[in-house]
Amino acid sequence: MSTKVFLNENEIPRQWYNLAADLPTPMQPPLGPDGNPVRPEMLAPVFPMNIIEQEVTTQRWVDIPEEVLDLLYRWRPTPLYRARGLEKALGTPARIYYKNEGVSPAGSHKPNTAVAQAWYNKQFGIKRITTETGAGQWGSALSFACALLGLECKVYMVRISFDQKPFRRLMMETWGGKCVASPSRETHAGREILAKHPESPGSLGIAISEAIEEAVSDKTGQTRYSLGSVLNHVLLHQTIIGLEAKKQLEKFGEKKVDVVIGCAGGGSNFAGLAFPFVADKIAGAKMDVIACEPASCPKMSRGQFAYDFGDVAGTTPLLPMHTLGHTFVPPPIHAGGLRYHGMAPLVSQAIVEGLIQPRAIHQIECYKSALLFAKTEGFISAPETSHAIAATIQEANKAREEGKEKVIIFNWSGHGLMDLLGYDKFFRGELEDYELPEHLMQESLAAIRDLPKPKVCRTGKW
Amino acid sequence: MSTKVFLNENEIPRQWYNLAADLPTPMQPPLGPDGNPVRPEMLAPVFPMNIIEQEVTTQRWVDIPEEVLDLLYRWRPTPLYRARGLEKALGTPARIYYKNEGVSPAGSHKPNTAVAQAWYNKQFGIKRITTETGAGQWGSALSFACALLGLECKVYMVRISFDQKPFRRLMMETWGGKCVASPSRETHAGREILAKHPESPGSLGIAISEAIEEAVSDKTGQTRYSLGSVLNHVLLHQTIIGLEAKKQLEKFGEKKVDVVIGCAGGGSNFAGLAFPFVADKIAGAKMDVIACEPASCPKMSRGQFAYDFGDVAGTTPLLPMHTLGHTFVPPPIHAGGLRYHGMAPLVSQAIVEGLIQPRAIHQIECYKSALLFAKTEGFISAPETSHAIAATIQEANKAREEGKEKVIIFNWSGHGLMDLLGYDKFFRGELEDYELPEHLMQESLAAIRDLPKPKVCRTGKW
Numbered sequence: 054m055s056t057k058v059f060l061n062e063n064e065i066p067r068q069w070y071n072l073a074a075d076l077p078t079p080m081q082p083p084l085g086p087d088g089n090p091v092r093p094e095m096l097a098p099v100f101p102m103n104i105i106e107q108e109v110t111t112q113r114w115v116d117i118p119e120e121v122l123d124l125l126y127r128w129r130p131t132p133l134y135r136a137r138g139l140e141k142a143l144g145t146p147a148r149i150y151y152k153n154e155g156v157s158p159a160g161s162h163k164p165n166t167a168v169a170q171a172w173y174n175k176q177f178g179i180k181r182i183t184t185e186t187g188a189g190q191w192g193s194a195l196s197f198a199c200a201l202l203g204l205e206c207k208v209y210m211v212r213i214s215f216d217q218k219p220f221r222r223l224m225m226e227t228w229g230g231k232c233v234a235s236p237s238r239e240t241h242a243g244r245e246i247l248a249k250h251p252e253s254p255g256s257l258g259i260a261i262s263e264a265i266e267e268a269v270s271d272k273t274g275q276t277r278y279s280l281g282s283v284l285n286h287v288l289l290h291q292t293i294i295g296l297e298a299k300k301q302l303e304k305f306g307e308k309k310v311d312v313v314i315g316c317a318g319g320g321s322n323f324a325g326l327a328f329p330f331v332a333d334k335i336a337g338a339k340m341d342v343i344a345c346e347p348a349s350c351p352k353m354s355r356g357q358f359a360y361d362f363g364d365v366a367g368t369t370p371l372l373p374m375h376t377l378g379h380t381f382v383p384p385p386i387h388a389g390g391l392r393y394h395g396m397a398p399l400v401s402q403a404i405v406e407g408l409i410q411p412r413a414i415h416q417i418e419c420y421k422s423a424l425l426f427a428k429t430e431g432f433i434s435a436p437e438t439s440h441a442i443a444a445t446i447q448e449a450n451k452a453r454e455e456g457k458e459k460v461i462i463f464n465w466s467g468h469g470l471m472d473l474l475g476y477d478k479f480f481r482g483e484l485e486d487y488e489l490p491e492h493l494m495q496e497s498l499a500a501i502r503d504l505p506k507p508k509v510c511r512t513g514k515w
Numbered sequence: 516m517s518t519k520v521f522l523n524e525n526e527i528p529r530q531w532y533n534l535a536a537d538l539p540t541p542m543q544p545p546l547g548p549d550g551n552p553v554r555p556e557m558l559a560p561v562f563p564m565n566i567i568e569q570e571v572t573t574q575r576w577v578d579i580p581e582e583v584l585d586l587l588y589r590w591r592p593t594p595l596y597r598a599r600g601l602e603k604a605l606g607t608p609a610r611i612y613y614k615n616e617g618v619s620p621a622g623s624h625k626p627n628t629a630v631a632q633a634w635y636n637k638q639f640g641i642k643r644i645t646t647e648t649g650a651g652q653w654g655s656a657l658s659f660a661c662a663l664l665g666l667e668c669k670v671y672m673v674r675i676s677f678d679q680k681p682f683r684r685l686m687m688e689t690w691g692g693k694c695v696a697s698p699s700r701e702t703h704a705g706r707e708i709l710a711k712h713p714e715s716p717g718s719l720g721i722a723i724s725e726a727i728e729e730a731v732s733d734k735t736g737q738t739r740y741s742l743g744s745v746l747n748h749v750l751l752h753q754t755i756i757g758l759e760a761k762k763q764l765e766k767f768g769e770k771k772v773d774v775v776i777g778c779a780g781g782g783s784n785f786a787g788l789a790f791p792f793v794a795d796k797i798a799g800a801k802m803d804v805i806a807c808e809p810a811s812c813p814k815m816s817r818g819q820f821a822y823d824f825g826d827v828a829g830t831t832p833l834l835p836m837h838t839l840g841h842t843f844v845p846p847p848i849h850a851g852g853l854r855y856h857g858m859a860p861l862v863s864q865a866i867v868e869g870l871i872q873p874r875a876i877h878q879i880e881c882y883k884s885a886l887l888f889a890k891t892e893g894f895i896s897a898p899e900t901s902h903a904i905a906a907t908i909q910e911a912n913k914a915r916e917e918g919k920e921k922v923i924i925f926n927w928s929g930h931g932l933m934d935l936l937g938y939d940k941f942f943r944g945e946l947e948d949y950e951l952p953e954h955l956m957q958e959s960l961a962a963i964r965d966l967p968k969p970k971v972c973r974t975g976k977w
Binding site for chain 1: 517518519521524585588589590596600618620622659662663681682685686688689690691886889890891892893894895932933935936938939942
């Protein structure tokens with residue numbers, strides 16, 4: 054009885070899929086501080102030009118370089134599982150599948166783009182990559198990728214996580230990455246904050262500022278910055294997940310998919326699985342595509358589609374996205390990767406088009422779902438991933454109530470072995486659910502009131 | 516360029532391999548306290564009879580039950596990797612392969628026997644399994660297996676690890692296992708020790724006594740005890756590793772193997788990879804089979820082949836094995852799984868026969884090797900596994916010096932994501948190498964001086 058399908062090496066996808074080519078409405082450009090579109094060359098101090106070209110391309114298929122494939126082969130293709138244990142426990146007629154991205158050396162989907170970005174940087178002559186990390190998943194994935202390619206990696210890690218979660222830092226150091234607590238004394242931005250707030254716990258926004266500052270101020274031009282989600286090229290690199298999954302579903306004998314599910318923080322693991330299916334939906338296939346987020350950080354289900362900054366300090370270009378406002382401070386839920394204020398522009402536009410439905414879920418339901426999954430499927434899930442499991446269980450229960458043999462697939466984006474303190478709090482009954490109060494959301498949305506507005510266009514009509 | 520090979524589902528091994536059938540000399544029996552051989556039925560209060568039968572069988576091939584295969588399929592076949600990155604870094608003409616057992620949900624090879632043992636217990640009508648665990652790898656693997664099969668699992672965890680390493684305990688709890696610190700108030704043995712030493716840090720010996728006591732004192736007869744290494748049936752269940760690896764090497768185009776390497780604590784992951792190759796060696800193939808151990812706990816390279824107890828308290832049957840004496844207290848090295856005083860009887864007998872060569876390695880060399888492996892192959896290794904990597908690097912360097920195109924395979928028995936504090940100490944320069952002083956070894960060996968002696972027979976001649 055088959056529970057798991059791989060692909061042969063000759064079946065592995067050799068191109069990434071770019072949803073921008075198929076969206077009914079063209080993507081709106083990022084804007085500079087003057088409100089005018091950002092031209093690619095303006096980003097050149099931050100990213101290498103080959104990545105910038107990928108960021109703006111509208112080509113449907115982008116070749117994966119042979120050497121990037123060699124690196125991806127180290128853990129790809131990842132297995133697609135039939136969740137027979139979970140199905141049985143739920144008594145559902147649905148057939149549930151999940152893509153196991155936890156088998157990568159860093160334990161999540163993040164290395165899919167990390168190795169690609171590191172490779173493009175190296176091709177462009179870059180010797181050193183800077184980035185920021187919150188809980189540490191992205192910083193460790195980039196350190197891993199840089200180790201394989203012989204690049205230096207410098208990670209600014211939000212101080213409170215740096216102090217509380219030494220294990221992710223140790224992963225980075227094992228791969229040779231340099232990890233410093235942010236705010237640090239190594240940048241102007243960091244020193245300025247420390248002068249005012251010596252005890253600052255840091256934030257992702259500060260860490261981004263530090264990482265970008267270090268990249269752009271390297272006079273030799275050999276340093277660039279890297280981002281682990283949100284941007285078009287990052288989502289592009291992740292589509293190998295969904296492209297593999299489609300071939301694997303065929304091997305399971307499935308001819309159609311009814312529901313596609315992923316959790317979405319910046320949007321990259323969700324897009325990675327979902328976009329190749331969204332392409333089918335655009336072409337006429339009927340399916341529900343569900344992007345899950347915490348009820349405490351409901352940017353897709355309750356936020357605005359607006360132009361907003363990517364960082365708290367407001368130094369990045371303005372991106373058209375679902376946002377709670379760049380000054381939004383999320384409550385301390387355990388899914389650190391889902392606490393970002395904004396959503397990837399490609400995912401946001403697909404929501405506007407009606408191709409993707411957001412769904413907000415409370416964290417206690419997520420932990421309960423992850424526990425059922427651990428006991429029936431055997432894998433311990435990251436708190437972010439537990440949101441996708443919770444939505445899958447909701448859909449499987451619905452299929453039972455409707456008596457329908459639905460096919461559900463979700464992205465098991467990473468394991469939770471570095472996140473067991475959240476489980477501990479759950480066992481002790483110390484976790485709480487937070488519904489974001491309307492007035493708090495309106496307060497942080499007020500910060501973007503005077504920014505330029507994107508056109509809101511649905512299914513190709515402006 | 517292929518770096519990784521799986522197997523198709525129809526190629527997965529469907530039988531385990533039993534080295535006992537092929538050893539030139541028959542295995543010597545376990546002995547009871549009276550010095551007479553232990554009869555199978557004497558073990559019935561501890562293990563279910565179907566497992567006892569497997570423990571004593573001399574059948575060469577043992578069928579893997581279909582339902583056990585279904586469980587193993589959840590993560591098997593595990594990939595066999597060609598270590599191209601490591602080879603390049605070493606500039607060796609050797610071709611290095613490793614079997615990645617870290618992809619299992621518990622992160623090591625342990626679930627291979629855990630699911631089999633849980634299944635046989637369930638078949639026999641057992642509802643509840645007790646066991647002990649040191650650092651927690653075995654306890655978490657058995658909790659995982661019991662969750663999948665709907666059995667209760669009770670783990671006695673050495674108190675010092677219970678207090679210092681909460682993450683393994685949290686894995687057990689996530690899978691529904693009950694984990695208590697040992698010595699506990701739940702058994703006579705535990706209460707007796709706590710009465711004398713209320714602050715006892717515990718030991719594996721005490722934990723074994725507690726787990727066995729709980730199993731044999733359940734009046735309903737529905738509880739049994741389970742061991743994660745050392746015994747014949749445990750090693751048998753692990754041979755799926757080597758059987759898969761042989762098929763995978765063929766897919767890589769390899770016709771012969773020159774060196775087979777594994778780390779050995781109780782012996783199960785080593786035997787799992789090595790025994791199917793040892794069968795070829797018995798049949799005439801030339802190869803080196805190397806069992807690696809810490810220089811601080813050198814039972815194979817410096818200990819005696821003798822009858823000894825499996826536990827510190829001396830309550831188990833006497834087993835013929837390489838030992839440092841059951842009262843041996845190993846120094847606090849970081850490879851917790853390699854700190855056991857004895858070696859599996861099957862591995863020990865194969866050493867006596869000259870089929871396997873032990874090799875002792877210091878921990879700092881192991882950490883250096885693991886670091887090189889992380890930077891070139893991308894995977895972070897368990898401290899136990901790092902011993903196999905160190906020996907592999909030694910052999911690859913030797914091949915370079917000799918200018919020989921050797922084929923080397925080792926068992927990458929588990930990932931080190933739960934063991935990063937050891938890496939931290941290594942980075943800080945806080946680790947030390949311990950060479951076991953001769954007088955300490957002689958002291959603990961004195962404890963077995965008056966026990967019965969095994970016959971020392973080589974290559975079939977007594």
